[in-house]
Amino acid sequence: MPAKYDICHIMPERYNTPSCSICGAKEKSVFCSLSNAQLKEIDEVKGGQIYAKGETIFKEGSYSRGLFCVSKGKIKLSRLGASGREQIVRFATVGDVIGYNSMLSKKPLSASAFVIEEAAICFIPAETFFSMIKAEPKFSLEMLQLTAKNWDTASRLVTDMAQKTSIQRLAEMLLWLKETFGLDEDNCIDIQLSREEIASMVGTATEAVIRLLRNLKEKRLIELEGKKIKLLDIHGLVMLADILD
Amino acid sequence: MPAKYDICHIMPERYNTPSCSICGAKEKSVFCSLSNAQLKEIDEVKGGQIYAKGETIFKEGSYSRGLFCVSKGKIKLSRLGASGREQIVRFATVGDVIGYNSMLSKKPLSASAFVIEEAAICFIPAETFFSMIKAEPKFSLEMLQLTAKNWDTASRLVTDMAQKTSIQRLAEMLLWLKETFGLDEDNCIDIQLSREEIASMVGTATEAVIRLLRNLKEKRLIELEGKKIKLLDIHGLVMLADILD
């Protein structure tokens, strides 16, 4: 894991932070309901930061006194299981906010955030967040809907993890990655993950992932070329993931 | 599954609903931050209902245009996996609110709610809820913290389901039940679940649960007497669940 800079969260701008009002992430994020004046207010207090691939944005167990907004890049959120194995619980990309859970509960962060693809991330202090909540009910609602959606996704994951076989989970995860990061012009999932990282999503061993990927390839559902995964038959993957055949 | 009454949610009072201001659930719930005037407002629009053991409060796939507040009783929230197997994702008891996720996202309910122990439940319409959010930022925050906590719990469950062996998951679930429902004077978990229901939590077959419970008994961590489960060695259960030995 290369960690080129050692960085803490409260930071001078190394990155020339774009104003929230022109940030591409705005429209896709919970902040879209805020007024320009309120966005200006955030601009004045936020910290911006560029993170290289592999860097840590925050670590499970520490505290967050604010929220991170992803302006660019791809992030994985994972936690350490009891045996020390990594479990990826969520991904974040442009427009997503992360790290707010700990700020809300005032409890330690329950997951770590690592950069998968170079990222630009802004940090908004808790006080600013809370004052927005007070001032703008629409924003409250937006945040509520977001957390509700997250808990929904997570509880769906619980069912999947508990009931599906590993190949079904793998199929499911590929579809999830497709939803989150999209496909490139070749129908390949637009993110590069190691087999180990895929294993940490599926909840299995890397060896198993390799065998299962080959299995999917033999079933002509996917095509493999290094780390690139091309989806040949999305419907087939859905069928497999849901035992609908 | 006895279903003595066929009931829809929008309901005349069959149950003499207690006023929110004197309801035992209030202090333990998100509503504690509301003023007496606001509670009165809820009183005027809410519907109250008694549910017998086994009854359905709402079903996965349908829509909720409000939120249910548990005034009394014990509820399980479960969803159907792809193979049609039940997966319990959460429990609710006095002071908990359920069914709000669908109201917020305007998407179908992602879980069903069944009564485990006779329950009294109030229904608060979405419009009232939203007006409270607008009027009372403290309440917004309370709700946010709640949904955040739920998503946290769920994501912890994901890791557990993916990584732990079934006996560890069982130990974990017993501890979870203890936290949720407490112990009676005999150190028995204060809820009666069938082996099948335990299986739906742990994510395994009922036969496996039986064998695993016996295993825990042989390890002198629990004692069994019918459906009652006595916890002999809580620390031991924690150790087992976390592989810390």
Added chain:
DNA sequence: CGTATGCTTGAGACGTATCAAGTTCGGTGG
């Protein structure tokens, strides 16, 4: 060019699901 890292393959052991009996429990009606 050599070393490290990630990837791939194989063989064996373990855990868990499944199927097929039995047994006990709880409620109902005679």
Added chain:
DNA sequence: CCACCGAACTTGATACGTCTCAAGCATACG
């Protein structure tokens, strides 16, 4: 109150899936 019935629970045997370990192979990088 007892006998009966169905549901829930328990047990055993077997098969399958998956993890682990061990080794070999490809790839990336200095």
